[in-house]
Amino acid sequence: xxxxxxxxxxxxxxxRAGDGVDLVRDLVRLVLQELxxxxxxxxxxxxxxxxxxxxxxxxxxxxxKTLATKGGDVEIAIPKLRKGSYxxxxxxxRRRIDQALYAVVMExxxxxxxxxxxxxxxxxxxxxxxxxxxxxxxxxxxxxxxVGAFRTRRLDHARFPYVYxxxxxLHVRCDHHVVSKxxxxxxxxxxxxxxxxxxxxxxxSEDELFWRTFLQNLKDRGLSGVKLVISDQHAGxxxxxxxxxxxxxxxxxxxxxxxxxxxxxxxxxTEMVAAAFRxxxxxxxxxxxxxxxxxxxxxxxxxxxxxxxxMDAAKDEVLAFAGFPRAHWRxxxxxxxxxxxxxxxxxxxxxxxxxxxxTALIRLAGAVLLDTHEEWLAADRRYFSEASMAKLYPERExxxxxxxxxxxxxxx
Numbered sequence: 306x307x308x309x310x311x312x313x314x315x316x317x318x319x320x321r322a323g324d325g326v327d328l329v330r331d332l333v334r335l336v337l338q339e340l341x342x343x344x345x346x347x348x349x350x351x352x353x354x355x356x357x358x359x360x361x362x363x364x365x366x367x368x369x370k371t372l373a374t375k376g377g378d379v380e381i382a383i384p385k386l387r388k389g390s391y392x393x394x395x396x397x398x399r400r401r402i403d404q405a406l407y408a409v410v411m412e413x414x415x416x417x418x419x420x421x422x423x424x425x426x427x428x429x430x431x432x433x434x435x436x437x438x439x440x441x442x443x444x445x446x447x448x449x450x451x452v453g454a455f456r457t458r459r460l461d462h463a464r465f466p467y468v469y470x471x472x473x474x475l476h477v478r479c480d481h482h483v484v485s486k487x488x489x490x491x492x493x494x495x496x497x498x499x500x501x502x503x504x505x506x507x508x509x510s511e512d513e514l515f516w517r518t519f520l521q522n523l524k525d526r527g528l529s530g531v532k533l534v535i536s537d538q539h540a541g542x543x544x545x546x547x548x549x550x551x552x553x554x555x556x557x558x559x560x561x562x563x564x565x566x567x568x569x570x571x572x573x574x575t576e577m578v579a580a581a582f583r584x585x586x587x588x589x590x591x592x593x594x595x596x597x598x599x600x601x602x603x604x605x606x607x608x609x610x611x612x613x614x615x616m617d618a619a620k621d622e623v624l625a626f627a628g629f630p631r632a633h634w635r636x637x638x639x640x641x642x643x644x645x646x647x648x649x650x651x652x653x654x655x656x657x658x659x660x661x662x663x664t665a666l667i668r669l670a671g672a673v674l675l676d677t678h679e680e681w682l683a684a685d686r687r688y689f690s691e692a693s694m695a696k697l698y699p700e701r702e703x704x705x706x707x708x709x710x711x712x713x714x715x716x717x
Contacts (some may be wrong), residue, residue, distance in 0.1 A: 347387075458526070460526045467640060469488070488506075500681045505523065533625065535638075570609045574608075591628060595627075649673070
């Protein structure tokens with residue numbers, strides 16, 4: 306594709322004037338216009354003013370179209386034909402924004418930029434015609450394909466010994482009412498120590514059927530090797546974990562349990578009770594931890610009977626982490642790693658306020674989690690070291706030792 310002499314002269318004039326913004330805009334316009342003319346010539350069978358036997362039709366004037374690009378608003382002329390019609394294949398009918406600007410708008414949306422700020426952003430890029438809120442929403446529907454592929458991808462590429470489950474609540478408009486919906490998230494640590502976001506869905510976090518469907522979907526996609534599930538104590542969630550992950554231990558979040566424990570004692574005693582409870586987790590091993598739990602429980606029994614009864618029922622679940630490598634304790638005795646992800650999700654969703662549909666909520670939540678998932682995969686550091694993860698699989702050590710003995714055995 307070669308520019309005409311007049312086009313080249315226009316560019317030279319812009320260069321001499323030193324107007325960089327207009328130069329970029331003119332470059333975009335000239336290149337797009339040349340692409341339109343080249344493609345139209347192939348459809349017609351002849352270039353402008355060319356006499357050719359293979360001509361299929363003739364030009365019949367032009368119609369202008371304003372296109373918003375990263376270089377600003379540009380106006381191009383699309384040829385009209387006497388017979389048939391022509392529209393550039395690299396443009397989309399009824400859409401005035403180019404693909405590059407689409408990517409900018411979607412990235413801003415995922416990063417938590419409000420629709421008003423998106424309008425300011427595209428205006429700064431030279432798109433003086435602006436962009437409406439509905440147009441931002443329509444553009445961001447393109448995220449659905451990527452989010453859908455992310456939510457349904459296979460999980461059988463590795464074992465996930467640790468799985469975290471939690472929910473955060475956001476507002477959705479449903480049947481002309483604004484309701485609070487739970488965005489449930491599952492993350493996991495692979496057997497090599499790297500983290501992944503396993504799944505996300507929207508529903509009622511208190512409902513056992515919903516949780517069971519969500520967890521079964523993870524298993525159907527290939528999730529395996531689960532040794533410990535870390536979550537809070539929602540009744541429906543715990544029941545679903547028992548059904549779907551038989552043989553796996555359940556770690557009740559110690560932070561959530563501590564809040565429940567402090568809610569049973571008078572406000573003036575909360576600091577003392579909290580300090581006594583923390584001593585349990587300062588012990589060196591599982592046996593000492595269990596003994597300290599019993600000691601603290603006995604201390605509470607006389608003055609805080611409700612707290613003592615709560616500790617009786619929760620001991621095994623709150624101390625489940627103690628059966629795993631000590632290097633992992635701080636990351637697996639609570640859902641705090643997932644709480645940080647929830648806070649980031651809420652920060653980015655705050656600019657929306659109330660989502661019009663569950664689909665819109667899944668779109669943004671899924672895009673944010675996909676962004677986080679890719680950051681985790683690209684990170685140089687593992688969440689847990691490879692050496693500490695190897696302690697979860699003693700059978701591997703036995704296999705390696707057996708293989709070594711075979712290699713050292715003399716040949717007959």
